[in-house]
Amino acid sequence: MTVTLRKNSSVSLQKQAGSTLTGITLGVGWDVATSGSGFMGKLFGGGQPESIDLDASCILFDGSGKPLDIVYFGQLNSKDGSVRHSGDNLTGEGDGDDESIAIDLTRLPGLVETLVLTVNSFRGQTFDKIQNAYGRVVNSNGTELARFDISDSGPHTGLVLASVTRNGGDWTFKAIGARATGRTAHDLTAEAARHI
Secondary structure, eight states: OOEEOOTTOEEEHHHHHTSOOSEEEEEEEEEEOOOOOSHHHHHTTTTOOOOOOEEEEEEEEOTTSOEEEEEBTTBOBOTTSSEEEOOOOSSOOSSSOSEEEEEETTTSOTTOOEEEEEEEETTOOOGGGEEEEEEEEEETTSOEEEEEEEOOOSSOSEEEEEEEEEETTEEEEEEEEEEEOOSSHHHHHHHHHTTO
């Protein structure tokens, strides 16, 4: 059964899975907010949502908070190959995850202590133009372990969404939901480091 997290809450992924984890996928989804769907809005061009290009990224940190690697649309695999990005979704259309990042926990270097999931708007579109946004963790067998529904819209262009932290032999997923300003994952690295 999925655990739905609130901002700043966390869950043990191994306890949630009920067994040792070998791999997880961090999924991110969103829809374009619709406005002007009434008669007058349709008459004057409302109701047709624009596409929103949000980018999910994963920043890998060591135990001292130093960034080691970034996986994003411009670098789809970590340098060691343990973290893989699904590719860039330019619109947010369709059901399910719009972008996902698969993590092979058995291959992740021991130096990596925390992975931070961020979302940014490459075109500079703000988060008040999206709805139904979420981040989630899925086990390697496809079972959703935890979910964080994002209700925080506003004029920001980035979000430090969540973190996955090594805790001995376990991993902890924490919902962060911190607003940020930036159009790339590199722009969000300092803000992400503040939340680990």
